[in-house]
Amino acid sequence: MKVSDFLSSADVITDVAFADKQKLLEDLARRAAAIVDVQPALILAELVKREQLGSTGMGGGVAIPHARFHQVAKPFGMLVRLKRPIAFDAVDDQPVDTIVLLLLPDAPNGERLGALACIARKLRDPAIMAALRRARDGAEIYRTLAAD
Numbered sequence: 001m002k003v004s005d006f007l008s009s010a011d012v013i014t015d016v017a018f019a020d021k022q023k024l025l026e027d028l029a030r031r032a033a034a035i036v037d038v039q040p041a042l043i044l045a046e047l048v049k050r051e052q053l054g055s056t057g058m059g060g061g062v063a064i065p066h067a068r069f070h071q072v073a074k075p076f077g078m079l080v081r082l083k084r085p086i087a088f089d090a091v092d093d094q095p096v097d098t099i100v101l102l103l104l105p106d107a108p109n110g111e112r113l114g115a116l117a118c119i120a121r122k123l124r125d126p127a128i129m130a131a132l133r134r135a136r137d138g139a140e141i142y143r144t145l146a147a148d
Contacts (some may be wrong), residue, residue: 001114003122003145006075006102011035012138017083024086025051025065028101032078036103038071043103057090062123066102066116075115076103079141081132098123098132119145 018024029044046067057063085095
């Protein structure tokens with residue numbers, strides 16, 4: 001799976017600010033709902049439920065909140081680069097500034113985990129993260145992530 005299979009340049013948001021993790025998840029749920037035709041409250045509830053299992057903050061300033069939905073036919077992603085990092089209960093206890101929301105089909109493991117594995121690999125690469133943080137705009141962020 002490639003980043004372009006689940007993320008478009010239109011779904012990269014830069015330089016936004018949120019007071020905390022809950023406000024960020026609420027905003028992501030609202031934005032995603034308008035695109036994938038799932039109620040924002042349902043998206044938020046599933047994201048919160050997943051966070052209660054364990055934080056999706058993977059360290060290095062990155063979080064990948066995700067949830068599965070039977071209404072979602074193919075993986076959908078949205079990337080947010082924050083103005084200021086926020087606490088996210090990440091595995092390294094560091095705040096996050098780069099968040100990738102993934103809404104995944106409720107399908108067999110291999111199909112739904114492809115998008116998650118793909119983006120996690122990219123975001124673990126220090127060179128890619130440095131380029132994302134240097135990027136001037138969403139289009140540059142997208143080009144960096146979509147490059148193979």
